[in-house]
Amino acid sequence: MAHVVLKDLVKTYGSFKAVNEVSLTVNDGEFVALVGPSGCGKTTTLNLIAVLIPITSGDIVIGDQVVNDLDPKDRDIAMVFQNYALYPQKSVYMNLAFPLQMRKLPRAEIDKKVREAARVLDMTQLLERKPRELSGGQQQRVALGRALVRDPAVFLMDEPLSNLDAKLRVQMRSEIKRFHQDLKATIIYVTHDQLEAVTMADRMAVMNGGYLQQYDSPAQVFAHPANMFVASFVGSPAMSLIPLEASTANGDTVLKSAEGWSLGLSQPNARKAQGATSRKVVLGARHSTIKLHKSAVPGAIPAKAYTVEPTGDVTFVQALLSGAIVNISVAPSIAVKPDEQIWLEFDQERMHLFDGETEMALEAA
């Protein structure tokens, strides 16, 4: 196992910058998720690490070696592809044996390692089958087996679960997590599903438009999103973002809406709002931090329920507020009808404030 360092990594296609000065360090034995919407550069970054495409500029270090100019076969990495990329003409056994054959290991040792990998992944009875005779989950496991049979320095995984159905995905998610814990493997895992990143990774690198937005533990990313993109991307349902205007009168700072209402801010929040580059401030609040009232309460904002989505455990209410859609979760015992007048109370401790111009999170000065 080894650590991986990306230094100012850039990949351009003509004038299009797919990856923009991405720098991050993956520690030895760490599980890092690269996460972001499609086209954000996460898969390109992974392919750069695997040297499947040439680097425009920057450095990639694996272990203590700069590997920029090394062929993929000399980088000591293993990769699990989204479509598994199992060799269709080869049996499961030969698929697992291929990386070892390429390294010219003696036949007896290959056999030992293949059978060991098959035992670990519980597919000894599948060794003679061809990939097309396997279910999606089994193919996934063979792909994982082909990666681990060689004991590489780094595992790269490119959306390995996205071709599975929902139930199997949850199951494989815990299997991969277990696999990481047992092997203490260094894993770089690409996904567009923030839930996979949050549940599996030690640290997550959120990317958008080729830029690294935030690189931190899932808990930190969730609690302290660096900017509006990260705030809206991580968490489900997404954090509600309400564009408002800050104004200070008589020492009190309030956020004013074009709709006429205003929201008073606590002292710490007021200091944050005053740090904005302009008067534009965006209020961010997760569904669970907003309290819904059916009658007027001091400090609560009037709104109209838009849609109501009961899920069993919890009911999600969406309301229109200052042009933005606000998600609120309420107990299923609280009956709310669409178009009903409601009042929303924001938790000053857990609300987020963003600079309306730079979209960056506002921190207390």
Place this chain on the structure above:
Amino acid sequence: MSTIAETSPRGQARRRIRFDGWRWGGRIFLVFMLLYTALPMVWMLLTSIKSGFAAMQFPPQWWPDQPTLASYQKLLDPQNSVGQDFLRFFWNSLFVSTATTILSVIVAVPAAYAFSRFTFPGRNFLFFTVLLRNMFPAVIFLVPLFILMRAIGLVNTHGSLVLTYLTFGLPLAIWLLKGFYDNIPVQLEQAARIDGATRFQAFILIVMPLSTPGIIATAIYSFIGAWNEYIYAYTFLSKNEQLTLPVGIQRFFSENTTDFPGLMAASFIMSVPVVVLFLVLQRYFVRALTEGAVKH
């Protein structure tokens, strides 16, 4: 309730009858097509086992009274002059067709792979110029190619034919194979290279076996094209001992009497390699043509 119970089975029955009508129409059409293509072959086979006299009778003998293999014996007997000529023509055809096939596979496989996998300046332009030759009838190139062959001293050699047939067969071969390589996920090669293979090993060990059906289909195309070609062989070769089968068979037509059983026997023997190729390799052939067309 009762009306529904009454009408629904009848509705189904009516639909089934109409569907069967289409199906029977299709069957009749196919049987007709089969007769249309197969009957000449049957007549060729029947005539080839008649005597020369029986072949000319009118009304014709539908079934030969005295079937004889004399024509085949004559053609395949290296002792007499007809047999010697025929066997030499057969050998010439086999040589020219096999050489064309091998060369076109050797050139088309890397060319198609390059067109499919690499981006290089002028790729699209090159790819379409490959097709340019196929946009014109073959005869148009007869005279220019003859002059060219004479200039480089290839007239009256089998090499001139192999070169010419390559210009016909290669474009199609490259297009067919490119479609094939396009359908092989690039991740397979990437996986192979990460697993420790060089680019060349990934191609030989992973991609080549997967494209076998495409290569076989390409080979059949090239072989049949070269095997059946007449006009260039007729123009480029004048020495008797060099002729290929399509031109050589012409010698069975003579001014006074045409040896029809001999001609038919020769035609039959000529069609054997192609038919055998098809029968042995047809499942690859069909797979190649359908796999190239459909995205998985």
